[in-house]
Amino acid sequence: MTTWIIIAILAIIVIYFIAQYNGLVKLRNWVQESFSQIDVQLKRRHDLIPNLVETVKGYAKHEKETLNQVIEARNGLISGTPQQRIEADNQIEGALKSIFALAESYPDLKANQNFLQLQEELATTENKVAYSRQLYNKTVKDYNIKRESFPSNIIAGMFNFKREELLTIPEAERDVPKVTF
């Protein structure tokens, strides 16, 4: 009788542990999936920027420096850690703002259909990065809470579930960047 009780208790514990393990796996996958959303948008921005630069070059020849800056920075979008890529995106957003501000002084450029389309596409990818980052941080938070709370932290330790980091924007860059050219 007692052996049966012990076996039953053990079985319950094992089943419980399996459920906890599966819960952690599910959350870890959600974290990866939500990062892939950001990834898609960052790559899209990376691909859009050369088009924008080409379009702007035709109208604003004197702005080479700003344009080169963007071209150089754009590789940061697709390489490095997630946090580095988000930071690169932030810098590029600042530079793009100055390009769009600069369009104000070139009426032909401002009326260019291609330019307007690129401006809209870049704006939407930027918003999508922001929204998917919001979702990513929420998912990471859920995962980390599960990873650290008892008793799932035992399983997380046993199977080496690593802590995921939130994507943050440095305080200084959260302000509107200064437009200088």
Add this chain to the structure above:
Amino acid sequence: MLYQQIQQNKRKTLVLLTFFCFLVLVIGWAVGYFLNGDMLSGPIIAAVVLAFYVPITFASARAQVLSMAGAREIKKSDNPMVFNVVEELALAANVPMPKIYIVDDPSPNAFATGMKPESSVIAFTSGLLERLNREEIAAVTAHEFSHIRNYDIRLMTLCIALVGVIVVVADIGQRMFFWGGGRSNKRNNEKSNPIFMIIALVLIILAPLVAQFVQLAVSRNREYLADASAVELTRDPQGLINALTKISSDDKGMKHVKDATASMYISNPFGKKRKKTNWFATHPSTESRIERLKAM
């Protein structure tokens, strides 16, 4: 919070469905009693009608609502900006991308419909897309996504489709009453109880009103809720404040709005000119919505 809203909406949908079936049966009884003088034929016919109508309504409610509103689908190439805005918020709300419809009307307004988030539709009037800027359209879209996420749309869509049948049934009853009345007076040999006659008459007249009240019961607080969750998505209360201000500043109202669909719009589609009494107010006043948004 969202989970509770979903549960509540599912429960309300069930209550609504039960209530409507009951109401249709009672109306069937009233019409049957009045015309034939027996208690059974009316409810039986009503039950048969319900057995066909309810499943058909489930399948076609979204299409019915869209055609009542006079909306047509658009492609991404028709208005890339709107598609981008909706895509952005679909990402933020973690909901599949809905279809986008346009109602050709100069008055700015919007609504969402569908039976579940996976097959939802957001419709904007052409006036809204012309007058509102990107941030404001995003705020309106976020508001509609809140209705989509918490299953408000299913409740609302079913409500509108079911109100349709009640109005139709009551209409038939009313017509029969007017020309059937003389005939039944002639065969006076039938024992007709005047009290039942009066009840039947009252039901026929009240049915559309009752249907309307049900709709209002589901409608008012959810607008505040949807405003709040919209801001949670966009983190931009000012965008929604500006959008609501612009939408409500239009006092002409929409050209073709059916009473049944009025409560699904983001803002009262009748405009200021056709102000109904408070009983019929489908929406809380824009002022009080803006006040709450400012307090956030």
